Every structure is written in structure tokens, then in C-alpha cells.
Amino acid sequence: MALTVSRRLLRRFGSFSAFGRYESPSLTSRSIRSPPDLYVACSGDTLFPLKSGLSFLASRKFSTTILTPDSSEGAFPSDLLSKKTVLTPDITIGLHQDLVIPVTNFFNEDKGFMVLAGDVFDVPIRKDIIHRVVRWQLAKRQQGTHSTKTISEVSGTGKKPWRQKGTGRARHGTLRGPQFRGGATMHGPKPRSHAIKLNKKVRRLGLKIALSARAAEGKLLVFEDLEVPSHKTKFIVNYYNQMENTKKVLLCDGGCIHEKLKLATQNLHYVNVLPSVGLNVYSILQHDTLVMSRDAVNKIVDRMHTPINR
16 A cells, blocks of 8 residues: 655655755755655665655655765765764773773784773773872871970979969969960970871772773773893983973883882883782872783782672
């Protein structure tokens, strides 16, 4: 049974955005009466003309064939096809998708690829979590050894300096009060811990966010290993000079740091080395480029996947 084309149906499909990106500004009854140049691709590769009063769209199942102005499949009118460049949308971060990153070394040799876990290296960026973790780190590392002496601890005699009445002076019972030179300090600091409480889940999330931020910026490099052929500092300096838009580099290895790498980097204030067990949010933020070995990545992922002990 043939279906009559109504004005509402033509207005609905008037843009033909699904058929070659053709945009029709207006589709009136006048254009319906003279449609010699309008075609639509239905199921299969057959082109059906649009004519008033004829059957249209016997099947609603359309073809997924992509037609271009240079396509030789059929006689599809080229003026109905868009010549605009189709842009691939940018990758959205924070979707917990696994990332594939090339693996190299200090000699820029190709060592294959590595898949980074999406739940560790592709989490949504939250500045509030980063702020809380940094405050927790700085507060916890504060020594808190500050101390002042109270009136019972300050050195000096406890004798009453003069009698209570008759001298015309203010009455005092000791010369080691806070109002005298060399006296005590009232309400001064005492040794204490400045650490604040932060849940383990928040600390772990902060490290994931920091790693995801470096991966999204393209500042995360994965090396096969961090072994260097020499302990000379110039080897690390030469590699650093080859890096673009880099001010400070953090090298993270899976286990103990090799002695050659320690000697090669100990005189460079812009290159620091950490084992994977010591990788933290504050150190990542202080360095704009993070270089991790393959072993370090695996150990960090295992650490992030370990259940939190209650």
C-alpha cells in the first residue's frame, strides 16, 4: 500500500541531515510540486525521486552508506552532499576508559605500547580533592617542634622583688612574668602534631586525579625501565634538553632507585627521582612532566586496586 507524502512528513525530513548533510531552509508546497532534483537513498542502494502524490519511503530502514561528492556509486546529485570537513570530536577525559600509550626509553627507542587502566589514569578532574590532599600532605609533614617556656619553665628566681605596699610601685610577686624582659611567654606554641584527618578513599582518589591530569596533558611518559648507561650528569641533561615545554621532571621507578640514576640526577634541581611507593600528589604537582617505568605503572595500578583495610 502506497503512503501519501504529507507536508508534515516532508517538513520532518526536509533537512535531509541524515542523507548527505543537505540543509533545506524551507520546504513549502511549491517546492513539493516541482521536485525534479530531490532524491533520497532508502534501504539498499536505490535512489527514489520525491514526487508529489507518489509513494514515498516504502521502508523506514535507511542505508548507512557514506556518500561524498566524489563518490561514484549511483547518480546521487552532488549539490545535496556537504563538502564540509567532518571533524573527529576530542577525547573526553574522565570516562574511565583504558588508555594506550607508547613505551620508550632514554634513547627514544620504540618499546611497544602499554595499556593504562582507565579507573586510575582516566578519572574526572576535581580540584577540590587535589586541594584537600595537598593540605593533608603539608599539614602531616609539618614537624611541630615549636616550643616556648611558660612561667614555671623560664630561668630565674621566684622571690618577690619588693614588698607589697609602701614603695609606690606596682605590686609583683615575680620578675619572670610575661611583662618583664626575659620572662615567660603566655599562650605560646608547644610541640604538637599538625596532621589533619583525611579518609583513605579521598587520598587514593587524589593520586588518581593527579595521574589522570598528567595523562590528559600528554605529560605522562612510560619507559621500559629507568636504567642509564652512565652515572654522568650530562646524560640526563642531554635528554632533558630534548624534551619540549618541560621545566621539572619527576622520574618514578617501580623498586629501588639505581645507583647510577641517583648519581646522575643528584646535582640537578629540576630532575627528581622517587620510587613508586613514595609517589604522591604534591610531588606530581611540583613537576610538570612525569616519567614512569613500566614496573612503576603496574605497581601503582595494583596499589590503587588493593581494597582499603577498614
